[in-house]
Amino acid sequence: MKLVRENNPIRVQARIKELAIDYGVIMFYLVLLLLANLVFYFLVLDGIPEFTIVQSQLIATFESVVPIVLIFSLLDYKKPFGTYGKRRAGLKVQYKTPSFFRSLVRNSIKFLPWQLAHIGVIDGIYSEFATSSSIIFTNAGILLALILLVMGFFRKDKRHLGDLIAGTQVVLIRRES
Template identity: 55%
Template sequence: MLTENNLTWKMRLRELFIDYICILIYLIILFGITMGIYLVVLKGIPEFNELQSQLVALLTSVIPIVLIFSFWDYSKGSIGKRKAGLELYYANKTFGASLVRNIIKFLPWQLGHIGTIRGIYTNFDTVAIIFTICSMVLAIVLLVMGLVRRDKRHLGDLIAGTQTQVR
């Protein structure tokens, strides 16, 4: 791993922007398929309780995105990394390391889901607010670590033994 990484914040933000466009495309397609099933097959949008809503969000958005990005990072890198001219280096290249990295990377998103969904069902009680704040704090910590550390590694990189570098 490099101790002085020449990865610039513009490269990192370009990577993140492109990757989040990919996520947005996935979510739009998911929404279209889901609404098609609800309206055509089920003849309406079903009512969900809080637990069901949490599971739907986890199983249809978070887990698939974590798995897709883990696969991309393990193979040739995410679309954002490739377009930004970046590559993910591993201390010990395993799919498990890629999976750990992406679980941590997308954890703020899941915590945000938990807080928002709980808030909708509880009129944003204390627990919902705590999850939402934890989501934002962790997202900021990960972003700041990846931008300002000399080695440009965020928490997921440190735990998984990975580092994004210029190709």
């Protein structure tokens, strides 16, 4: 990777555009997942079964978070080095040394708030939010999401925690003229 750009000129509007488009992609995936699950539950299982808390945690993790992390990691790792949102916003991920592992680390940290919130909310549903773990995990997810957003928007180099650990940086795509 080229040296980290200490003053990375990405405008907040570009990051918001990126986030909005990627959020739309994730929502589309989740709607398809919901429809597939409903079809399976009603055509194969004859209704929605009751799940234990562990089953609910595993379903949330392995049907939503893990596939999204893998898909976004692959999109960020393969040319043109960016998710659909990054591409539309004129951005890409730049690597110190390109590797799928770095992309996976970056995206695992980026989506960790979502997973923490899943853990907290699912625990809360089963405990009526009476356990400290439901409150801690939910709030930890919210706090980490805010930290990542603030870092990505307001650090001069525009790197969030995942970028710092993975040795990556989101940069503007240089347009060849």
